[in-house]
Amino acid sequence: MKRLLVILLLLASPLWAVQPDEVLDDPVLEERARELSKELRCLVCRNESIDESNADLARDLRLLVRERLVAGDSDEEAMAFIVDRYGEYVLLKPTTSGANWFLWLAGPVMLLIAAGVGWGYLRARARAPAGQENAALSEAEKERLRQILDE
């Protein structure tokens, strides 16, 4: 709910995301620019890509991306250019460098651990001696059952 409080900051400027005058004439280049924009963070907003953001800074970044693409950069080169200037904070999808391996591997490793534990549990259940589940009721339970039947 409090996301709004931040979104208002963006709305405070009457501009909004991708303006008609930004759009490139070449639809292929424009499409690539849009895809890259979705992976770049608007630096003054919270958790929004420059593709969605209304902030002036996001507009500057969008224009910069387009400039690089028009200049003939590949997607990777354009991204590298922007990361060089603004730091890895602008990447909404973190790289796989250094400690970020923890982030990317956390899910798969946890899945393996959980699958291992789960498999161990299932094996144990399958091998458990049958008949155990029909174990006799405790004295208290028998007493209560008798009461209920009497009622």
Add this chain to the structure above:
Amino acid sequence: MVTELGHFALILAFMVAIVQMVVPMVGAHKRWSGWMAVAEPAANAQFFLTAFAFGALVWAFVTSDFSLRLVVLNSHSAKPMLYKISGAWGNHEGSMLLWVLIVTLFGAMAAWFGGGLPPSLKARVLAVQSAIAVAFFAFILFTSNPFLRVAVPPFDGQDLNPLLQDPGLAFHPPFLYLGYVGLSMAFSFAVAALIEGRVDAAWARWVRPWTLAAWVFLTIGIALGSWWAYYELGWGGFWFWDPVENASFMPWLLAAALLHSAIVVEKREALKSWTILLAIIAFGFSLVGTFIVRSGLLTSVHAFANDPERGIFILVILAIFVGGALTLFAARAQAMEAKGVFGTVSRESALVVNNILLAVSCFVVFFGTLWPIVAEMGFGRKLSVGAPFFNSAFTPFMVALGIILPLGSMLPWKRGKLGRVTWSLRYAFGLALALALLVWAMQTERSALGPVGLFLGAWITFGAVIDLWSRTGRKGSLRRMMRLPRADWGKAVAHTGLGVTMFAIAGLMAWEVEDIRVARMGEPFEVGGFTLTLEDVQRVQGPNYYSTMGFVKLERNGRQIATLNPEKRDYPVARMPTTEAAIDYRILRDVYVVIGDRQNDGSWTMRTYIKPFANWIWAGSILMALGGALSLSDRRFRVAAGARKTPAKGVPAE
């Protein structure tokens, strides 16, 4: 006057909660029935006192009592009545009061409907529930008191944030809180069971309705928030993987896991300690969610310093409850020996896989949400984790879940044959595959997203139908199908809802059409087979805002199908503009129009989207909630008062 009474009632409720936390717990330990019996009237008193306090706050908002600080900051006399009322919880202090009101409501409900509970378990459950209330009463009274006055009342208030002045959002927080706090009931039952040292089928039957209710409320709350984001924020996004959204999504995932694992405890007396652990963690995540939202920790590490007192308070509450419960769990978990025996291919195993996928996917969301803080503090790297990461790291779990769901839900208990189940689902599989291939051939893009989403949605939906049909016996009959227990219908409806939502999200993301342009007055333009014409732009005055309203004619094949009125509103008191998208809702697609700025030559910037299957996302959520509600109304929960009297072996394993 009413305000002072409300304040007083709140303090009184705090006192009652302290009594209810201590006396019944001691009573249950010493077997003193008089002390245990304190719990029930105390739970009632606590609820009514808190309800009175909350009522007093709402009253202050309704009557625009500007001697109250909270009302000054969040209300205005010209605001529509609905938003005066919802303004009471549209702020930190009020929303915490709503939170604690719901804690006491659930406590009171446990007292009302807990007639069949063993007295000592009931006393302990109510004591634990009250301990949670005590923590939050203290939080409110010591750090965020809603009843503070201002020395010199102003003539009018500063208005509620205009984005919050919306029907969807008026009801979003109450539902979300009913969900968060509903999980406190599962937590209280888990802790009480650990203290009792006993978990059996009857216990699971007691916990499941609360979890189910919490999950239903969370589903509705999240769907409302997402729907609001869709029509209000102006670009039709419905999910942003924002930390605040993740904070509500994680408890949802765990509640879904919990209500499935509780089935295994109920039917088969296995997975006991896992279910207890899950109940503790699920509520823990509700607290983490509150902490994230309330402390502002994740906005930035530094925003935390703005209000350290509140953040640390919630952190302490979290540490005490989750830490305490986990310690208790470590000490007592051995007592929960599993009884049920089952093969590695069985319904039980399928539910274990369901739990693994849901819990690990929740872990991924958790890790991704917290990673920016960990990376900054631990590795000195300032980085972001946003939607692209979650889309690629989280989605595989949901795809896997979608694939195994129909198979797992048809496997028999105890021991099953995968081949037989697969064979009975052959039509569902064939039909889903055929649909996906057809769409794959029809669509122009190369993206596999749409067809895969369609396959999963159709597979789950047809699977649910076949599952339901197969329950009517060898030949199957419609009449017998109608008479199936509501739990069976609930399961089918909720699973169908999940399938519908999965398909809709994939379809919307794959086939959306976007158009950005400068629209000249009266000059038609085409977007995805529709013709739009901006005919007029007018200044309109609303109750507490001014609006720039566009009149857009929407045509299809030369016939006018709608006039859309996208607006830009300006709230002078809150000094904030908002965009109000105009949406032509249809079953298969929405046409979504936003108006922007006036250009020098009198034309206007306009954004138009064709959003296929957008409504299906929320239709699926409604189906999920409906399925949960159907299950909840099943006879075996209504007669659950007698549940404990049934010995474990008498519970049919279907």
